[in-house]
Amino acid sequence: MSTGLIGVNMSADRSLLVLFGSQSGNAEDMADQIGKAASKYNLEATVKGMDEVKIADLTNYSRILITCSTWGEGEQPDNAEDLWLDAEADDSPSMAKCNFSVLALGDSSYEFYCESGKQWDGWLESKGATRVYQRVDCDVEYEEPAASWLTEALACMGAVDDDGVFQAAEVDAMKNAASSSSSASSSTATESTAPAVELSTPDLKSESMQVEVSIFRYDPTTSSTGKDTWVCAFPGHISALEMLRTLKNTQDGSLTFRDGTADDPSTAISINGRYILPGNCRIDSLAPIRNGGIRIRIEPLPGFEVIRDLVVDTWSLEQNREISEPWMVAATRTGVNTPQGPIGTMDSQIADKLHSISSFHSAEILHASSDATPHSNTYLGPSVVLQSWARLNDPRSSASKRAALQMVLDGEGGIKSETDLASIRRQGKTTTIHDSLLECKIATLSRDGYRGRHGKHVWWYTLSVKSSGRVNDTMIFRQVLGPIGLMGNLFSGVTARMALGFTRTGGSMFYDMLALVAPPAGLGKMPKQFNASVDKHHEVVAIFNEMDGRF
């Protein structure tokens, strides 16, 4: 165990570079508007043409907004050409510390619509920069979408803290602050007698706090595992990734973790049992503050083999994905003619649903969210299952592909291998993924006619609740396991523990002698053969009859 005190530089850097590549002046106008509006977001903007900077200058900024038009057949505007050539060079610098967004101006009647903006957007991404707000492509009537982009992109830039970490949770607060600022300015202008309004922007910084960090360590050369613990002072607003970098740079250079951009899924780790992308989370949001400090336990994601310390081998997930044959095999469909040519269409509700099913940041995190994954030999894991489920519901998939996907989902490694969806639900920010996996499970069990152990368990559990309102363990054990399974429990000691309550205390060993008819069955102490019904049991039966005639 090593102990150290760490200080983190907290300069008040609120600089923003607004860069424009302009041919007709529209992109420059937009850049000027950004420059004027930036102060509402507590930002200090510098507006420059692309011919006024060198490519290396860009690395000095953690916040960059670009407005760029497209000229001719997808060419850069004149003032951007040289900078773009430098950007394309092999030795162009890394932009890993930069947060950015791009406004692309163009004309959709040209083949290479908004191409220059797309190129800058792609280049920054390829250089490791973090896109804090999606690129917006504007047609000739650009004013409205450009104004919308300006508001959103500036709020996101405002939410980049002094350490260059994008704090997504602060974007709304930034918008509110800017909105208050606007209305206050307006009010002051029209009502000169009104008192001056004290304006403030949300404080993205928080005080230093004591952080006890325990990190899992694994050395593959000696096959030794353990934990290192540091007690440090960190400002609460820095990201977990920044904290790891600081520990590595100042305390232990051998500490190994995957570094990357804030939204890089391969950086995922477990912090206090929560699976996160460490670049996206402030440390003061990771654990409750108790006695003025927090305790952080960092481990590699479960469900994967550990290579070293926090680095896991995700190859098993890729192999599972390969087994599921995730590629699209498209059906022949009728398209519609558009000015851009024939294009396939999709019902908006289906499109929404498909998007929400497959909208998760990290397949690695979803895979690790299942508590069954590390213990099952065959389970493909929830992320592969969910992707297969999305493709199965995709109307563009061919009939043969859908049949193949059904086999994957119904098979040994499919959704039936998931033992408990609760563990996945608790890791999700919404219930969408859990609900989709549940839908997938219901579909699989229905296709199977509720046969097999899994289907029988669901069927007889439900039926036993109809019969008395309560679960009848005896009925479920007998129907699902059958005589051979029950005999197996008899010889494996399960039945003996059931009867004795083994390590538990008290309670009748048997409720009634009927429990001993046929091989004994049940969960826990020997349960009743028949349950007494709940009060007004006829209401339960009526609900079953109304809701599901199968039972």
Place this chain on the structure above:
Amino acid sequence: MALKYAYHPGNVAHSGSPEINETMIPLAHTLGIKLTPLDGATSCGAGIIRQANHRLQLSLNARTFAQAEALGLEIMTPCAATAGNLSEDLATLRADPILLEEINVILQQTSGLTFGGGTEVHHLLHVIVDEFGLDKLSTLVKNRVDFSVAGYYGPNMQQSGACGGDDVFDPNYFEQLISALGGTPVEWESRTQSVGVPGLFSEELTVLRQAAAVLSDARSEGADMIVSACNLSHSILDIYQGKASRATGIQTNIPVTHLCEILSFALGHHTDRFAQLRTRIAVIGD
């Protein structure tokens, strides 16, 4: 003012785990918690009925909510699975007024009840920490639980909105409660891990491995016993210990009791059973 709740005992308290009901009643009496039994309540579904028909489970639980609402009471249960499932369905019904209206039509037709959203679901652990108070509890302790105890939460109630004022991912209510009873709380990572109850029959080997991992983690962290907040996991962790050990080759022997039992013992009830438990800890312990 005395705490009052509509009491849902959980799924297997009426049969396979009778000790939960038997210890719940005297402990509630000692704590001055007035329990009104929900005699008409059905199983919460344990996440299993919804695999047959999601709306069916929602309708059954809406009937339970409506019964509690009619009593003017909030629901309390000692089972983490029941607390989690009921909380989940309550949130679903509240978030979708159209769905609630459709289910109310069924309820009205079948039982003459409607649910207006006016109840809440609590687990015993959260009632004691958030409402009753640990300081008050510690003054009532007659028999100190003077050994190392690993509190098992399970994943069902460690959901956003279902765990009272505790943290979803890094809970410590159980540890606080164990300290208040005079015990030494064990810090262990598996306390919110699933033991795979819904997959017991179909994926037995996986479930045995999950159970073995939880049991061995508690042992390796120095626990003398596990106390479970979940009726279902409690039974799995107990009766499948031997089979889990044989399936995995991992040592899994450790006494497992339920939260209701250990509270009841600490408050001076069932002293003979507490003596048995002490003996078992001494015999089973390494």
